[in-house]
Amino acid sequence: MSNRLTQLSDQLKEASLDAILITRLTHIRYLTGFSGSAGILLVTSAGRAVFITDFRYQEQIAGELLPGVEGIIEPAPYQRLVADGIVAPGMSVGFQETYVTVAALEGLKKAFRRVKLEKTGSMVEDLTMIKTDSEVASIKKAADMAAKVYKEILAIVKPGMRENEVAMEISYLGKKFGSEGDAFGIIVASGARGALPHGRASTKKIRKGEMVTLDFGCIHNGFNSDMTRTFAVGKPNDEARSIYDIVLRSQIKGVAAARAGMTGKELDDVCRDEIAAAGYGAEFGHGTGHGLGIDVHEGPGISFRGEGQILKPGMVVTIEPGIYIPNRCGVRIEDDVVITGNGCRVLTRAPKDLIII
Ligand SMILES: [Mn+2]
Missing domain, CATH: 3.40.350.10 (Creatinase/prolidase N-terminal domain)
Incomplete structure (x- = not known):
């Protein structure tokens, strides 16, 4: 047994x-x-x-x-x-x-x-919340597949391409790299659609000067990965560039702070305070992250409601702050991390500095 x-x-x-x-x-x-x-x-x-x-x-x-x-x-x-x-x-x-x-x-x-x-x-x-080493290795494998997909997709996206065409490429590449399937419905949100935190890929064409948010994951041995990156197609405007910098700072602070013993709310506060201090608190309306494993959304909750959720070694959680400006643009950056004895280890190995293709 x-x-x-x-x-x-x-x-x-x-x-x-x-x-x-x-x-x-x-x-x-x-x-x-x-x-x-x-x-x-x-x-x-x-x-x-x-x-x-x-x-x-x-x-x-x-x-x-x-x-x-x-x-x-x-x-x-x-x-x-x-x-x-x-x-x-x-x-x-x-x-x-x-x-x-x-x-x-x-x-x-x-x-x-x-x-x-x-x-x-x-x-x-x-x-299921506390992962064994081999379960973490499965999530890492799924995260590596997703990172590889991201690297390749940057060379595929061109102005004029539709969001759902990008989603199909992501799905195809994931399976090519060994994924059991899409971890969830792929999000491709470009330009003003970037303000929809869960903007499933639509028939909208991606235009030059727009930011594009991709949120997708791969599956290995039934374990999911979940990553989000926002990149620009051509030079973005100052507002988009500025919210990108704020989200990136917030996300990096969250990764640096995550450790066993803190609550989900405390980790959420770290990311949220950075965004609120820059004046965008109201534009970050969702939680900072969630547990990840056999289900894409598991415990613990990393959010303003996560007071009773204590981070423990072996938990895998996402850290994914974002800023969404209605009718204009949005940015989210998400990594998967495993909580360790003295901090956390990042499983999503993909660049986070703003990429302009
Ligand atoms: Mn997520």
Whole structure:
């Protein structure tokens, strides 16, 4: 049985639960190795891990499931757990209320009669937040792929190209360099669209003199990277250049400050204070960053709400301040970093000084 499953069983005992039902696919992959897109996992406090999926994955589970995980092919997984006596009346079984739909919960209640269903909060997330060295290595690999994509894309973007054409090139290059796919919908926001923090690539053409913000990530072993860079196509105007310098200073300060023991809010303050001091506090309306791993957005939150989120060694977080001027332009710079014993190590190895192509 893997270390993670053992830790989860221990947490179940602490929470006085007999088992936990895991339905979030990224968590299932994390705990079992299964990379397919359907299945449920039941982990018991006694250390049993039962994964149930359907016929389509019969061959796949033989190759993928980690040692100690039992694989079952069954179209009615909840009924099967009851029929096999793995879930029985009187047991308390946890479920992931953040990801279970109302309809799924109703089905679960019907199948698990006289079973006490309990919410589990962030039980699995608390495990995934602290990365092992090999998990950090996977994120680093995904970050290296993204950095390589960025280097190549700078030679491809030309005035007149559409944002979604740039997004397609990013996606293609990522896969060429070994990525399992796009970590999320690629953001390409040029000119005035740069003021949209999550401006998905559109059909807008990139024009000379505009700033372009790219936000994308690669995937390795199910672990994501997430990077943002803003560059200029031809000489940018003074305003764009000036907010670039402020965001860069803020981002560099954040990376220099990040360390174990500080809260997400304290790290957010470091970046936010720099931008506010330059007079753009109101134009930085989002958090400074987020945890990163099997999900693109995980704990801890690096934001004004992150008071209770304490940074610990092994956490991987993003540091991504930005300034957005409505109808004119925007700049964001984002690195992935791993929190270490005495600071942090930057995983995103790509230039941050303003590049003008
Ligand atoms: Mn991000």
